[in-house]
Every structure is written in C-alpha cells, then in structure tokens.
Amino acid sequence: MGRKLLAYEKKDTWIDRLCGVSKLIFFICWSVTSMMTYDTRILLVMLVLSLVIFKISKTSWSQVGGVFKFILFFLCINIIAIYLFSPAEGVRIYGTETVLLGSGHYALRAEQLFYEFNIILKYFTVVPSIFIFIVTTNPSEFAASMNRVGIGYNAGYAVALALRYIPDIQSDFHKIRNAQMARGIEMSKKGRLFDRIKASTAIIFPLVFTSMDRIETISTAMELRSFGKNKKRTWYMARPLKRNDFITIVVSVLFMVVALAITFADGSRFWNPFM
Template identity: 45%
Template sequence: MLLVSAACMITYDIRFLLAICVFSIILFKEAQIKWSQISFIVTFIVAFMILNLIFVYLFQPTYGQEIYHSRSILIHAGYFTLTIQEVFYLFNLLLKYICSIPIVLLFLLTTNPSQFAASLNKIGISYKISYAVALALRYIPDIQNSYWAISAAQQARGNELSKKAKLSQLIKGTLNIIMPLIFSSLERIDTISTAMQLRRFGSKKKRTWYVAQSFNKEDYWVMGLSVLAILIVILLWQLNHGRFYNPFM
C-alpha cells in the first residue's frame, strides 16, 4: 500500500487521484479505526496541510498558470490574483494528501512493527535499519499518549487549550506542550539507545526474529494492486507528457 501512496505523491493526474481518494476513504472506513487512535496525528497533518497550501499560494500564486499554460482569473488582487489554474493545482495538492493519509494511517495502525521489521530483513535490508523502522512505528502511539498526558497536565494548571481559547492562548499552550514532549522524547531515545548498547545490539551480522510471518494470498493481491498503481502512473505520465494532467488545453 505504500507503493500506492508513493504513486499518489508522484502524479498530479486528478483522475487517478480521485479514484485512489475514494478507494482510500472506503478502506479507512472498513477498518473501523477509532478517532481517539488517530486524532493527534490527523490534527497535526491537517494543520500542516493547510499551512502548506497557504504558503504554496503565497510564495508563487502564478504557479498554476505556468503549469497549465493558461490563465482564467477568478479574483483580481495584484500579485496575488487568484486563477482557476492555481485553484486546480492546489486542489490536486489537497487530493494528494487525502489519498496518502488514510493509506499511511492504515499501514501504521494495522501493521505489527516486529513483523514488518522481520519482513524488511527478509528481503535483504539490514536488520539494524529494520529494527530502527520498527522502533519508529512503535514510538508513534507513545508520542500521542505523551502529548495528551502533557496537554491534560497543562490544562490542570489552568492553561486553556480548548476550542474556546483565543489564538494566542492556543499557540502559547501548544508551545508549552511541544517543549516537554521533545525533551521527554529525547530522554526516551537515550534510554532505548543505552538498553540496546548494553545488550550488544548490532555486534553480529545477522539476527533471528521472534515474530515473522510468511506471505499469503492476500499479500500477493495487495502487492499486485500496488504495482498496477505504479504502472498506471507511468502510463499517465506518458499520456500527459509529464506529471500534470492539463484539462485546460
């Protein structure tokens, strides 16, 4: 499924992106993942996505018309004149996020990190890298739990972090959460690193895995669909003569 996410990040063909977007949302709904499991990550990603779209427009509001070689003005505003082409380009960027986020979250929440690390090692990737990936996957829920714990502690001290708070209060409160979160994360990393060194991790060229799983029929189907998505992107690249699908020509 990560190949599908990569395919979405490569292409700007709205037809492919819309299809994958619908597919991703359906998969995410079928997985029945609770909002509490993903609220922190989704909130962070949405905030980043909005900022990214705003800054893309502010720094180069004419990029859309340069890509699609046409100019249809929606709003006259001097340098920041908004065109249909720019809106179309920004909409494609938004779709890329919507396509990728559900797939990545599904991967994170439904994949056993140890099994994934064992699989990576099985295909030839160093077990040190595989183990680092497994640690990173395990660490995401810990960060989320730490965030909510620190947030609750800050609110208990009287810092308003609810929707009723002013923007300045939210920014200040968020900073009061982020700094302890960073330091607690660094402390945890140091603890894990020390524990691994004491156990002589990395002293041997190979290692065995307690948790490993063989490929089954469903895995091959998913791999086939992922490869098909990549092939479709390559075909669209050839048809569109590049990454961008131009409906204005």
C-alpha cells in the same frame, strides 16, 4: 484516557491479517503513484479507494484525528504560501490563462485553482494510507518487513522503536499533565487558551528527561545483547506471505504501473483539461 494517537491496535480485519511486507509494498507503490502523478482523474480514484480502505480498516478517528488536524493546518499554510509566492504557477504548467477574479499578478486564475486542488488531492490520498499502515502494522513486524525488502535491520529496528515510542510518549505526557492538574494548574478546556499553552510548555522538560531515561535504558539493554554485531538477524514477528499478500502486492504494483502509464502517456505528468 482514550485511544492513543497513531498507536498500533490489533483488530480482526483483512488488512490486519496481511503480512507487513505486503502492506509496506502497497504503501510504497501508493505513495510513489501519488507523488508522481498530477492527473486529477487518477488522484480522484485514489482518494475514493483511500477512503474505502480507511473505512474497511476500522481505524478510529480518535487514533488519527489529532494528527489529521495538524496535517490539515499545514496543508492550509502550504496552499496559501503557493498562491502568495507563485500565483501564476498553474498558468505556467497548463499553458493557458483563465482569469476568474481580479487583475494583475494576484488575479484569481482557474489554472491556479486547479493546480492547488490537485495538491490537496495528493495530501488526501497519501495521509489515509499512512494512518492505515501505522495503526494496522505491529512495529516489530514492520521492522521485519523492512529487512525483508532489503533495508538493514538496524534501520528497521530504529523505525520500530520510534513507532513504539509514540504511545509511550503520549502516556508520559498524560501522566505529567495529570500531575500538574493535581497541583492546581488548569490545563483542561475550562482554562484560557494562552494559560493552557503556557502550562503545556512546562511539560516539555519532564517529558524530554523521561524519554532520555527510557532511551538510555533501551540502548544499554541492546548493547548488553551485542545488538548490531552480526550482519543478519531473525525476527520473532516475521510472518510468511500468504495468498492475500501476493494478491495485494500484484494489485499494488499493477495499479502503480497503469496509473503512471496513464499519467505520462502524453509526456507530462499534468493532466490538462484547459487544452
């Protein structure tokens, strides 16, 4: 079995050497900027930076490829749904109408294409940062980072457990899948798609019961150790902030402030090239 999807993998890059707090602050600033702005110029800069950072992080496609295809599928549905339910949204936002093809309510307009292009950019700026953050941050360190920025350690520990469950569930899935194939059930690419989907549904119940058993074991262990009794706790994986961490935090905050200042300079978060 190859690398697991969205599983933390320790590597020797400057991103991995950053403290979880600095990576969390970068991720928050990056996400807020991407969500708030519809300035295509800023989104294009963020897209380029995302791809560069993704390359530097040495994140393998096998770690994120399956999830990326899943996100891409829903992105396509989102784009189509926007056009079907609001084909003139771009006209309303930008205040002009440039018909490229057709007529009537579903005429193809330049403003609508530009608006949906910005939505695609927003996806492609945030998704790489999510992948980088998950695969380069130890779940326990992530929980410690959340606690250091003011989030309760119960919530942080819950997130850490969820991230740790991702590779565990994948391992259980492959074990059950291999057991099914050993019994003669064809689940490889050689079988027909419908048969593979039907066979895969048979894995759901064993996978759910296995996960529930693991949850019961962990919750019992936490209860025996009086988890949650105290208001504060220490973290084994917590790391002190170093020079590169401070640089990352300062640059992230400055980038967000400058990007949002440019975005709202004219009173709107939409950059309008049609005026």
